[in-house]
Amino acid sequence: MQITKIETFKQAVTLKKPFTVSFATLQELETIIVKVTTDSGIVGYGEAAPFEPVTAESIATELPVLQLFAEKLKGADPCSIEDIHARMDQVILGHTAAKAGIDIACYDILGKQAGLPLYKLLGGSSNSIESDYTLGIDSTDKMVAEAKKYVAAGFKILKVKVGLDDRHDVEVVRAIRQAVGPDVELRIDANQAWTPKQTIRLMRQFSDMVSAVEQPLSAERGDGLPFVRAHVEQPVMADESVHNAFDAYKLLAAEGADIVNIKLQKSSGLYGAQQINAVAEAAGAPVMLGCMVETRISLTAAVHFVAAHRNARYADLDAFMDFKEPSWLRGGFTQDGGTYTLTDAPGLGIECDL
Ligand SMILES: [Mg+2]
Structure with missing residues (x-):
């Protein structure tokens, strides 16, 4: 199986009421939905939800990184998860949210290919x-x-x-x-x-x-x-x-x-x-x-x-x-x-x- 396309969708997430932790109050946020399409017709979904105070990553930093991954991973086998991570790590250090987005989508594809729920x-x-x-x-x-x-x-x-x-x-x-x-x-x-x-x-x-x-x-x-x-x-x-x-x-x-x-x-x-x-x-x-x-x-x-x-x-x-x-x-x-x-x-x- 080969990855043919990786798309990203920036989505707003509005909390019902402000949520306060010791270092921040949150209400209006965004997340990135990642869609990985393959030549077999199987599609996988993942999500990159960066949070600056914890990972020094934001929507603005992760969208271009996901674009880099989209180019680098075209043609790669999404079921070879270790290889997918090796390729992403070759592109850029850190950026764990973007990598999580791709990783989750690849596991979704792996489960669909195997006919098994992920657990x-x-x-x-x-x-x-x-x-x-x-x-x-x-x-x-x-x-x-x-x-x-x-x-x-x-x-x-x-x-x-x-x-x-x-x-x-x-x-x-x-x-x-x-x-x-x-x-x-x-x-x-x-x-x-x-x-x-x-x-x-x-x-x-x-x-x-x-x-x-x-x-x-x-x-x-x-x-x-x-x-x-x-x-x-x-x-x-x-x-x-x-x-x-x-x-x-x-x-x-x-x-x-x-x-x-x-x-x-x-x-x-x-x-x-x-x-x-x-x-x-x-x-x-x-x-x-x-x-x-x-x-x-x-x-x-x-x-x-x-x-x-x-x-x-x-x-x-x-x-x-x-x-x-x-x-x-x-x-x-x-x-x-x-x-x-x-x-x-x-x-x-x-x-x-x-
Ligand atoms: Mg905690």
Whole structure:
């Protein structure tokens, strides 16, 4: 099989309400849908959803890179995923979102060619996963109301964004815990906002109210994570500190994390995600699949990855709930509270009109 054409479609994504994390408030975003056409008639869909603060990539940087890939990959076999990545890496270093867009589309084609849903192609047996829901930073009242709403809707795990104000963070986590009772799991994500000592002090206050802390220190200060991990009771999850397998290897060898948050847009897609997961599993660390503001295309790829890998124990794949889903995109998975069930259609199982 040969790639005959790669097209890109820039699409607006407008969140239902502003979403605040420690370093940014998001509302109007864009994403790039990637369509790969082959000489066999099989078409694959992928997505590049760059997020500047995390990967230093934007729509403006990834569109021309995807154009370069479109020229370089013409005639290549989309089912030879390692070769596809080697060719992309020859063109340009980094640009993990653009590479994820091509990677996801090629896996979609691979699944369609094999007649298998992606989770089976990757070795999995179950088509259902459990995701959390993430609460952005807001007033205590609003965050508690949102927590109750999503628990009532069937979510058993909530991720709470923190990191703007220590007192508010402790107050809001305590209020959410009181509102949702003891059986809902709460994780917090400081998105790089804290110092090592601040993390240790705050995690003592959060005590058993929370089950893990995500990325307390800035990505550049990953060298402080072993100190933090040694002094906090709760598991420490690395997100912005880990983009690829080498980052995971360095951090886990230094005892700097208990869990790794893989995002397909950081890892250049499923191929890189598998490498990170293998390193983490060897180090005894489970992984979570997280997301940027992504549509159902990239999210479905991540759901397949979680369904396929035992070591992918957690999922934070809730972005599609925060915006009005486009009419040109359907399928992938159905959702009942935090439980997502993949369709058994070949490849991603996505229907896209683009
Ligand atoms: Mg995070």
